[in-house]
Amino acid sequence: MSTATTTSLYDRLGRHEGITRITRTLIANHLANPLVNARYGASDMDKVEQRVVEFFCAGAGGPETYTGKDMLGTHKGMNINEQEFVTVVDDAMAALETHSIDPATRNEVLAILWSLKGGVVRV
Numbered sequence: 716m717s718t719a720t721t722t723s724l725y726d727r728l729g730r731h732e733g734i735t736r737i738t739r740t741l742i743a744n745h746l747a748n749p750l751v752n753a754r755y756g757a758s759d760m761d762k763v764e765q766r767v768v769e770f771f772c773a774g775a776g777g778p779e780t781y782t783g784k785d786m787l788g789t790h791k792g793m794n795i796n797e798q799e800f801v802t803v804v805d806d807a808m809a810a811l812e813t814h815s816i817d818p819a820t821r822n823e824v825l826a827i828l829w830s831l832k833g834g835v836v837r838v
């Protein structure tokens with residue numbers, strides 16, 4: 716029997732299809748969120764979605780290759796603050812809940828996102 720601790724993160728998130736659904740909800744959450752939506756006003760959101768799916772899949776242990784820039788290269792010069800970072804992480808947690816991802820798996824994603832803070836905030 717497989718459990719949350721023996722199944723890969725990629726599998727628990729629903730592999731490519733599940734991660735694509737989660738990413739679409741995440742981006743919809745950002746665009747509906749007045750704390751961050753203006754940040755995405757000038758972006759090609761289809762491209763951002765594609766890159767975020769790749770990033771998420773590769774980071775969860777999937778076979779996808781991430782073709783975007785690294786976190787520092789992506790966010791450098793945006794002067795993103797701590798509140799915006801927490802907002803984006805909250806939107807991600809809400810997207811995982813929307814897709815019924817279990818709490819232990821949500822915490823695992825939370826820890827990974829938090830570990831990326833240094834390449835995103837005030838860079």
Ligand code: HEM
Pocket residue numbers: 751754755757758759762763766767770782783784789790795799800801803828829831832835
């Ligand atoms: C751990 C948190 C975050 C992760 C993992 C993350 C990840 C990413 C990824 C993978 C991309 C696509 C990069 C590419 O196309 O090469 C991206 C783009 C972007 N991110 Fe983040 N991000 C995070 C936090 C934030 C925050 C807090 C903001 C500001 C509110 C932000 C604003 C943006 C914007 C505006 C773009 C689009 C840039 C463009 O148009 O090319 N991100 N992010």
